[in-house]
Amino acid sequence: MKNKYKDLIEQTFDFPQDEFSVEDNELNLYDIPLMEIIKQYGTPLKVTYLPKISSQIARAKRMFNVAMAKVDYKGAYNYCYCTKSSHFSFVLEEALKNDIHLETSSAYDIHIINALYDGGVIDKDRYIICNGFKRPQYVENIAQLVDDGFENTIPVIDNKEEVELLDAAIEKKCKVGIRIACEEEPKFDFYTSRLGIRYNDIVDFYKRKIKTNKKFQLKMLHFFINTGIKDTAYYWNELGKCLNVYCELKAICPELDSLNIGGGFPIKNSLNFEYDYEYMTEEIVAQIKHICEMNGIEEPNIFTEFGSFTVGESGAALYSIVNQKQQNDRENWYMIDSSFITTLPDT
Ligand SMILES: Cc1ncc(COP(=O)(O)O)c(C=O)c1O
Structure with a gap:
């Protein structure tokens, strides 16, 4: 039997x-x-197989670069690792061997950035994408990073009040991003993500609070779907809506040049996992290119913040x-x- x-x-x-x-x-x-x-x-026992981290990063870079080459995409691809996925120094040090950038979500993460700099692991020109709701200590730490000369720090504004908080705390000029609050998946209990600013408010918010402020330069639009990157009508619809906002903003903000599509590549959580990463990457890049072309604007640099994809399959619990x-x-x-x-x- x-x-x-x-x-x-x-x-x-x-x-x-x-x-x-x-x-x-x-x-x-x-x-x-x-x-x-x-x-x-x-x-x-928990073990981490570090080479898998580097091979996942290399894989994503390869897929995006191939997808971009196929449609003659003009923008660049920037891989960011989100520190919240694993804060361990051995994980970050492995990830950073691959010429990548970082995304933070809390005040604590900025100490990690400083420790990496003090340890000679990063220099000050990495992109540091500061996402998340900004509590006072986080604002203060971001301001310190910018004023210390981390010139590619990009705080991503998550709610409208953050501009004033950042303005009061930061001395130097600073690049910023805006996070779009996506509509949640139709079957979900809530309509709109708690993170970010609503689609319809973004252009007006930019005109009133960012364009008029000499300190800030809008460089990035950020978009992240909680449920991840999936081949569903919902995902493509949200990506399309986000790109329409990007095009609308670009028309009045020529310095805007980057689209951050967040994390969300799934990983092998079970043995019967199937996902066509190449197809999804090619489709995302082609859609971005297509919508930009229809609107007559340059295609943006693409940023991703893959967390689970970077570290999830490197770990084992025995x-x-x-x-x-x-x-x-x-x-x-x-x-x-x-x-x-x-x-x-x-x-
Ligand atoms: C803004 C942002 N970026 C990246 C991630 C990482 O997502 P994942 O682990 O699905 O790649 C998250 C996860 O919540 C997120 O909120």
């Missing part, structure tokens, strides 16, 4: 897959024998099965030496 976990996997998925292989009945992840690691360090519990005549639960929630941060 086939009632082992291995049997279930074999019946349900194609296995082994790219990341996994089985040798002498033992599992390898990226060719690393996991049982060796377990023998050495025990379980529960547990031992310590017991089995037969809870009824069919269901047999494995008990592990941890819980996904309670011990992971410490392991």
